[in-house]
Amino acid sequence: MVASSLISTNFLFSSPLFPPRSPIRKLTIVSLHKIPTPSSSHVKPHKRSLLPCRPLCPPCLNKLLLTTRNPFSFALDSLLILCTSLALSLSLLVADVDSASAFVVTPQRKLQTDELATVRLFQENTPSVVYITNLAARQDAFTLDVFEVPQGSGSGFVWDKGGNIVTNYHVIRGASDLRVTLADQSTFDAKVVGFDQDKDVAVLHVDAPKDKLRPIPIGVSADLLVGQKVFAIGNPFGLDHTLTTGVISGLRREISSAATGRPIQDVIQTDAAINPGNSGGPLLDSAGSLIGINTAIYSPSGASSGVGFSIPVDTVNGIVDQLVKFGKVTRPILGIKFAPDQSVEQLGVSGVLVLDAPANGPAGKAGLLPTKRDSYGRLILGDIITSVNGKKVTNGSDLYRILDQCHVGDKVIVEVLRGDQKEKIPVVLEPKADES
Template sequence: MPRPAVYSSSRPTRRPAPAMADTPAAPAPQASDTQPTGELPSGATAGPQPRRQLQALWAMVLVLSALLVASLWQQQRPTTRKITQDDIDAAVLRTLQTTTPPSAAARAAESIAPSVVRVVGYGRSKNGKEEVERGVGTGVVIVDKGTILTNLHVVLGSDRITVTFHDGMETTASITGAQPENDLAVLQAHKVPDDLEAAALRSTQDLRPGDHVVAVGFPFGIGPSASAGVVSGLKREFTSPEGKRQLSNLIQFDAAANPGNSGGPLVTLDGEVVGIVTAILNPTPARTFIGIGFAVPIENAASAVSMPPF
């Protein structure tokens, strides 16, 4: 008779626990497909937990890298230092040592230059056929509409008067006022530049001998020229060599002035007009500058055009 087939159980063979005295045998555990916690069957791979740990590690690496880059950039970036007074003083000193600033006289001349004009008076020659220069002098614009102060002796007896402005524009002018006792004439230019500037006028009440002044004009027609000096005296009197002019209450100065400077401004180092140059004293026939010049105070000059007193 054939023997029945015998199948081996898929369950592991359990060894019988040793018998313990007086202890009932524990029931055999039921078969289950669930593996004990913490154990992996042979050939199984890691689940989501290790993957999250790997991602966290990379994130930490990236954070550390960013912190390192930021630290290096902060070290290389130039730091802003607060500027102190010592820094400013050092910069000013360095500028003074490397740059030559213009003199006070140069600044004064530059300030008044746009208001200074060349004045020429023309007349007829002896035969009456040709126009010739009768006088060359200087003028200063005191109203930007073209009102100009000059010396009366520069334009007296002229048939035609021309003025040349700082920008080179030349035009004719008319005498609109005169003050013979101060050798002053008021001219009105027939045309004016669009950007014409009037000079700043300053009272002579605080003017003192020794104050620095600058005379600007066209000596012998050359210019504009500037010369510097000081106020030598106040309330001086002058009589022309021919005895035709007697002037009083004049400013005496020693800035060089020659024929052609007549009618030009005498200015302070601030570029403000305190007088109108009118004469030089030279006992010799040369009639050139030997160190004494005279100017009409601007108060007298302003009254010639009915300007209010200071």
């Protein structure tokens, strides 16, 4: 652009369309150089010529041409020069744009196929993930006023259009009030629909408009494979939605419930980072379907860089259905209290030692004997359960695993070691007393 302006300026100022301030009215021009005179004194001075010098010098010749040409030819030349300058300016302008685009580097977001799939998965499933705040009632020691303070937080996800939110039980444990924040930052008060302490699952309900609720796609966890990519979405440390990626590093793991200590079977193990606040959030497969609930992390160092565990969606599905329909989970029990596994191992036997069997419970009604002391204070061991329905029982986890496959009202054959003899006792399973 600068070059074009200079060129056009030079053309215009050399054009007759722009004459000098003092136009030449006569052709008589005083030359800037000295006029040569003959050295001989006898030569008579000639009559003054219209041109100051012979032969013509370049300045005089230029002025002669400018004053002797046809005015029409001046206008034509000026028009030609003007068109040429405009064409040259336009060409330089286009050339400048092309050269600028050639030298200025503009970053282009060229993502790989797997990156695009991850970005799309996060954008499509983030509206289904919510932030849960656990509020507890506290009383001021001086004023005795009762107020609510946040005692914890976690994640959850929308289960259906009815406003049901699924999360971990330990996220809402001990709460006097709960609040759920959706992806659009709208907050609603939540009430507890039901919970399962044994499997660390809880269902909340919010009265939110249906257009704000986007249920998460439900997948299947029975056909998962080690090495499969997984994605965890949550609100760690109270931040906005975050995404961590990893693979399934193990299947059919077993962890204990944080509330009751009862084992949770078939847990998914992953190396995707599950930080504080991710609890209750979804674990997704590469298709964006729910395959588990992020519930715990095992880290010997105490950092959030250990092994993460997720409750499989097949287990969660049945629990949520019962909680939504009945507000409780009717899980069968034997109605016993048993000794820790380490105590039984010290006795040199394999099985579950019955410490207590209430008379109004299933085991007490069937006649299982608890551990007690005689009149002299000596310890008399109770029955030791060795198998249920022909399935071997070596510890408490085996017993829970077998009972999880049964239903309330089923009759099971319990084989026990009583003294030196084995006996088979039929027992009718019943629900927990507080769930009846």
